[in-house]
Amino acid sequence: MPYENIDFDALTLTPGAHPLETKRVPSSPGVVRLEFLPGFVDPQVCLNGHVIYVIDGELTLHFDEATERVRAGQACVIEPGTGHRAANESNAPVTLLVVRRT
Numbered sequence: 001m002p003y004e005n006i007d008f009d010a011l012t013l014t015p016g017a018h019p020l021e022t023k024r025v026p027s028s029p030g031v032v033r034l035e036f037l038p039g040f041v042d043p044q045v046c047l048n049g050h051v052i053y054v055i056d057g058e059l060t061l062h063f064d065e066a067t068e069r070v071r072a073g074q075a076c077v078i079e080p081g082t083g084h085r086a087a088n089e090s091n092a093p094v095t096l097l098v099v100r101r102t
Helices: none
Strands: 021-024 031-036 049-056 056-061 065-073 074-080 084-087 096-102
Touching: 021 065, 049 065, 056 096, 065 074
Parallel strands: none
Antiparallel strands: 021 031, 031 096, 049 074, 049 096, 056 065, 056 084
């Protein structure tokens, strides 16, 4: 069946690649719920495309020429090949839903 209902709250919270990152990963590829604690900075530039929806908090995205902030209730689209780094520069955790674009 080409449909899956994902209950992120029922998924186990697992450590991410960074010590200030945790995630909930369903069986469907390309979608993940991430949580970044204050002080998180992605250690490397990402070139993947994403649709990002911020559930709670504020996400900072650093691009070559600009810095953008995405707040709770907002979404952004990053085209594949656009270099960026995610960060949590606030004093509160940030929770986001990320869908990978190809």
